[in-house]
Amino acid sequence: MNRFRPIAAALIALLALSAFPAFAEKVSITYWQYFYQSKVDLMNQLIENFEKANPDIDVEQVTFPYESYQQKVAAAIPAGEGPDVVNLFYGWLPLWVKSGYIQALPQSDFSADYFKKGFYPFVAESVNFGGKNYSVPTAVRTLALIYNKRLFREAGLDPAKPPKTLEELAAYAKKLSKYDAKGNLVQAGLLMQPNGQGHVWIREVLFRQFGATPYSADGRKVTYADAKGAQAFKWYTDLVTKDKVGYPNFSTDDVTAFKAQVGAMNVDGSFRIATLNAVKDLEWGVAELPSYKGVKSNFASFWTHSIASGVEGKKLEASVKFLKYITSAEVQELWLQKVGELPATPSLSAKYKADPVISVFLNGLGPAHATSYVDEAGQRAILVDAVDEVNLKGGDPAAVLKAAAAKEQKLIDDFWK
Amino acid sequence: MKVRKAGVAAAYAILTLFSVTMLFPFFWMLMSSLKDATQIFQMRLLPAKPTLGNYAYIFLSRSSRFPQWFLNSAIMAVCTTLSVLFFDSLVGYTLSKFRFPGKKLIFLLIISTLMIPTEMLVIPWYAMARSLKWVNSYWGIMFPGMISAFGVFLMRQFMGTIPDDFVDAARVDGQGELRIFLRVILPLVTPALATLAIFNFIGNWNAFLWPLIAASKPRMFTLPVGLANFSGEAGSDWHLIMTGATVSMLPLVLVFLAFQKQIVRGIAMTGLKG
Amino acid sequence: MTLATKRAMTAYAFLALPLAFFLAVRFGPMLYMMGRSLTSWGLLRKTSSFVGLGNFREILADPVFLQSLSNTAKYAVFGAPAVIALSLGIALLLDLVPRGKGAYRLIYVLPYITPIVAVSWVWRWMFQSPPLGVVNAGLAALGLPAQEFLNSPRQALPSILAVNVWVELGYCTTVFLAGIQTIPSEVVEAARIDGASARQVLRKIVLPLLAPVTFFLAVMEGIQFLRIFTQVYNMSMQATGGPLNSTKSAALFIYQKAFVNFEMGLASAASLVLFAIIMAVTLVQIRVLDKKLNY
Numbered sequence: 001m002n003r004f005r006p007i008a009a010a011l012i013a014l015l016a017l018s019a020f021p022a023f024a025e026k027v028s029i030t031y032w033q034y035f036y037q038s039k040v041d042l043m044n045q046l047i048e049n050f051e052k053a054n055p056d057i058d059v060e061q062v063t064f065p066y067e068s069y070q071q072k073v074a075a076a077i078p079a080g081e082g083p084d085v086v087n088l089f090y091g092w093l094p095l096w097v098k099s100g101y102i103q104a105l106p107q108s109d110f111s112a113d114y115f116k117k118g119f120y121p122f123v124a125e126s127v128n129f130g131g132k133n134y135s136v137p138t139a140v141r142t143l144a145l146i147y148n149k150r151l152f153r154e155a156g157l158d159p160a161k162p163p164k165t166l167e168e169l170a171a172y173a174k175k176l177s178k179y180d181a182k183g184n185l186v187q188a189g190l191l192m193q194p195n196g197q198g199h200v201w202i203r204e205v206l207f208r209q210f211g212a213t214p215y216s217a218d219g220r221k222v223t224y225a226d227a228k229g230a231q232a233f234k235w236y237t238d239l240v241t242k243d244k245v246g247y248p249n250f251s252t253d254d255v256t257a258f259k260a261q262v263g264a265m266n267v268d269g270s271f272r273i274a275t276l277n278a279v280k281d282l283e284w285g286v287a288e289l290p291s292y293k294g295v296k297s298n299f300a301s302f303w304t305h306s307i308a309s310g311v312e313g314k315k316l317e318a319s320v321k322f323l324k325y326i327t328s329a330e331v332q333e334l335w336l337q338k339v340g341e342l343p344a345t346p347s348l349s350a351k352y353k354a355d356p357v358i359s360v361f362l363n364g365l366g367p368a369h370a371t372s373y374v375d376e377a378g379q380r381a382i383l384v385d386a387v388d389e390v391n392l393k394g395g396d397p398a399a400v401l402k403a404a405a406a407k408e409q410k411l412i413d414d415f416w417k
Numbered sequence: 418m419k420v421r422k423a424g425v426a427a428a429y430a431i432l433t434l435f436s437v438t439m440l441f442p443f444f445w446m447l448m449s450s451l452k453d454a455t456q457i458f459q460m461r462l463l464p465a466k467p468t469l470g471n472y473a474y475i476f477l478s479r480s481s482r483f484p485q486w487f488l489n490s491a492i493m494a495v496c497t498t499l500s501v502l503f504f505d506s507l508v509g510y511t512l513s514k515f516r517f518p519g520k521k522l523i524f525l526l527i528i529s530t531l532m533i534p535t536e537m538l539v540i541p542w543y544a545m546a547r548s549l550k551w552v553n554s555y556w557g558i559m560f561p562g563m564i565s566a567f568g569v570f571l572m573r574q575f576m577g578t579i580p581d582d583f584v585d586a587a588r589v590d591g592q593g594e595l596r597i598f599l600r601v602i603l604p605l606v607t608p609a610l611a612t613l614a615i616f617n618f619i620g621n622w623n624a625f626l627w628p629l630i631a632a633s634k635p636r637m638f639t640l641p642v643g644l645a646n647f648s649g650e651a652g653s654d655w656h657l658i659m660t661g662a663t664v665s666m667l668p669l670v671l672v673f674l675a676f677q678k679q680i681v682r683g684i685a686m687t688g689l690k691g
Numbered sequence: 692m693t694l695a696t697k698r699a700m701t702a703y704a705f706l707a708l709p710l711a712f713f714l715a716v717r718f719g720p721m722l723y724m725m726g727r728s729l730t731s732w733g734l735l736r737k738t739s740s741f742v743g744l745g746n747f748r749e750i751l752a753d754p755v756f757l758q759s760l761s762n763t764a765k766y767a768v769f770g771a772p773a774v775i776a777l778s779l780g781i782a783l784l785l786d787l788v789p790r791g792k793g794a795y796r797l798i799y800v801l802p803y804i805t806p807i808v809a810v811s812w813v814w815r816w817m818f819q820s821p822p823l824g825v826v827n828a829g830l831a832a833l834g835l836p837a838q839e840f841l842n843s844p845r846q847a848l849p850s851i852l853a854v855n856v857w858v859e860l861g862y863c864t865t866v867f868l869a870g871i872q873t874i875p876s877e878v879v880e881a882a883r884i885d886g887a888s889a890r891q892v893l894r895k896i897v898l899p900l901l902a903p904v905t906f907f908l909a910v911m912e913g914i915q916f917l918r919i920f921t922q923v924y925n926m927s928m929q930a931t932g933g934p935l936n937s938t939k940s941a942a943l944f945i946y947q948k949a950f951v952n953f954e955m956g957l958a959s960a961a962s963l964v965l966f967a968i969i970m971a972v973t974l975v976q977i978r979v980l981d982k983k984l985n986y
Contacts, residue, residue, distance in 0.1 A: 249842050
């Protein structure tokens with residue numbers, strides 16, 4: 001036995017030597033986001049870069065499926081099992097701030113001035129609660145009309161001239177729809193997927209274009225269920241029930257249908273660029289959302305990063321450092337290239353003014369609105385169900401919309417109670 | 418006699434028709450898994466250009482988590498099955514071959530847990546796993562299934578068929594009790610153990626509700642949970658979903674073909690259910 | 692210590708760990724949940740308080756829960772008899788054929804042993820509307836109109852139910868076949884010699900003798916359909932039990948209340964309601980069928 005003792009001692013010493021510095025100084029933080037392939041891949045690369053520049057910090061990325069993401073976070077943070085830095089949809093901010101899941105960012109690093117200078121005004125407004133800033137994004141997103149150029153040509157339409165108004169959109173959609181001998185829709189002229197981007201298109205674009213105001217200024221009163229709002233809603237559901245140019249869940253969902261080239265047009269976000277570019281033989285174009293009676297509108301939103309409450313000391317320092325890095329100009333540009341979302345810093349967009357795809361989404365920022373959600377998933381479900389009520393149960397659009405507005409009002413009232 | 422022959426022919430016809438209904442979904446799944454992202458949307462019974470690209474993607478692509486899920490499922494199904502085999506046969510043996518106060522009560526106690534469906538228990542299990550920090554760990558997913566009341570019932574029945582003399586003879590030899598169980602008893606009940614093992618493996622491989630709750634991080638997913646999360650915000654990749662479905666049932670089909678006799682006997686005997 | 696006490700000690704030692712397991716993982720949790728169903732337990736709240744039967748009042752007034760109960764009833768009332776009738780027919784046919792019994796049985800059992808998640812997604816793919824769905828392509832080839840299946844509030848529940856019948860068929864067939872094979876052939880032969888027709892043999896001898904098996908299956912399948920979850924979760928759009936809650940089962944409702952909204956107290960109350968229903972149905976089934984068997 002004695003013979004082995006020196007060797008063992010040497011081994012232990014070696015182990016201790018190699019492990020000790022790391023053990024003593026390394027700070028590890030976790031970053032959570034929902035699972036979206038291009039974002040996860042890019043974040044892995046960013047973490048690698050960051051760790052190389054900061055050898056004393058260890059970042060672990062944890063991802064969850066989109067559908068359960070908010071719930072997982074909500075359950076984990078109060079239990080102290082949560083992340084240090086967390087990615088969230090801006091629409092969840094009020095709830096998260098109110099529930100105390102996230103902490104205000106340190107004034108020294110993220111002052112009001114910092115936001116004023118570096119970010120779009122709607123971003124600065126959305127992350128500010130009671131004078132404190134709670135979150136900082138890398139990128140923002142808007143909606144646009146995406147369309148299949150090959151299907152345009154097949155229908156005798158010019159792929160260089162996408163529809164500019166809602167009237168044109170409806171006319172194009174009818175021309176682009178195909179039916180089999182039995183009258184079944186086999187190619188949708190316009191994909192109608194309320195649980196995709198459809199509900200925000202109705203909420204922030206169609207309502208406004210028809211002259212309704214979706215919410216009161218403070219976001220606490222639902223005001224879309226007036227005559228004008230009902231008109232907008234009916235315009236949408238008529239496309240499904242009367243014109244039959246598309247229906248919810250046609251070919252699984254809008255993205256699948258567009259990728260399968262059985263859907264000619266869709267209202268979708270800039271984050272889809274990478275997904276669509278990856279599809280072989282898909283020739284797609286992008287145009288600004290059609291206007292109506294000269295009114296343009298769009299829906300701007302963003303995913304943003306916050307620091308969970310309870311993070312302090314060295315972890316807080318590391319988290320701030322990481323936050324600074326993933327919202328830096330360098331990363332914002334990488335994000336645009338790899339994910340397709342627009343830089344959150346306006347000045348960075350200047351050089352993309354000529355890009356045929358990105359410029360369209362950038363132009364959308366002008367007339368854009370951002371909904372002040374209290375419960376994004378709940379509010380989404382209400383409009384999705386409303387469309388189903390009309391489409392599947394033959395409900396009267398105006399009555400259905402009224403009921404939906406009442407439901408949403410109750411949700412908002414319960415939140416602020 | 419003629420009528421009888423016609424009857425048999427009709428029976429064959431109906432049974433074959435039914436077989437087609439039973440098998441067609443599997444056929445369609447397999448064919449869909451051999452189509453690429455474009456062909457999947459063409460309505461053809463057989464792929465025009467069959468490809469194994471989906472399988473390559475699922476197993477070899479860097480961004481695919483399928484191999485991890487496969488591994489998770491395999492590890493957990495094997496571990497739970499081993500635990501069930503050991504404990505269930507031990508309890509079955511004890512309840513069958515020992516005499517002690519409270520025997521009947523203990524048996525009833527164990528059997529009565531069969532009345533509580535999993536759906537009732539996942540809520541307290543989750544609370545338990547959270548407070549003990551078991552969420553997102555193999556143990557957290559496996560713990561509710563480490564011993565099965567059904568297996569206890571089954572093994573006790575089987576142990577009853579072993580003459581007491583065997584046990585007594587071994588005791589006279591002066592062997593230790595655990596040794597008797599492992600060396601003398603277990604070899605005698607191998608057919609029952611095989612049935613229990615197969616069913617437990619299948620049950621665990623297919624389990625969905627509890628793994629769905631206990632694993633929230635994708636790297637801890639089992640195959641069914643991973644499969645259920647395949648379709649996401651970026652649309653449904655049906656060619657990959659069908660490939661995943663095919664792969665997830667492959668081990669079971671192999672087990673099934675290898676042990677069909679035991680499986681059919683097992684079902685017929687008791688209607689074993691997860 | 693006597694030999695007997697020593698043996699008893701050994702037995703207790705062998706049973707200690709398993710018993711602790713059953714107490715900690717089955718009984719304990721059940722009692723815990725019963726207690727918690729009387730509180731405002733929620734994972735997003737820092738405190739919870741005693742609310743008496745408030746949770747039960749709240750869920751029983753929730754139209755979505757009531758709809759999920761009525762959906763669950765539909766699954767059980769139509770599903771269990773359907774699978775039993777079909778499998779009995781198949782088992783009788785299988786008994787008739789002299790050759791190939793094993794092969795047919797294997798084919799029928801295949802869906803039963805495959806992961807329900809996989810099976811659900813395969814059917815969901817087959818149920819797609821034209822031009823993607825193979826079932827609709829088949830209907831079109833036969834000159835029949837396309838169906839909406841999972842997209843329609845009227846057809847979605849029957850579609851999911853049919854898939855579950857397809858899954859359970861092999862299991863029931865196998866049990867029935869085993870039951871048929873235990874019928875002594877002398878009894879049947881004797882009846883034949885007495886001049887009984889095939890139909891009479893079936894009605895007067897085979898079916899009555901199969902009554903215990905049928906009873907066992909009725910209970911098993913009844914419970915199975917009352918617990919339906921995985922199929923609904925995987926076949927309805929975004930796992931919601933839609934469209935418009937038309938397919939949502941009680942188990943899915945409980946899952947959503949507990950693990951999407953984290954309203955654990957409400958979910959506990961709901962799951963006790965489902966538990967009570969399952970127990971009641973089982974007891975009634977036992978009573979009614981028992982009477983029928985012993986008339």
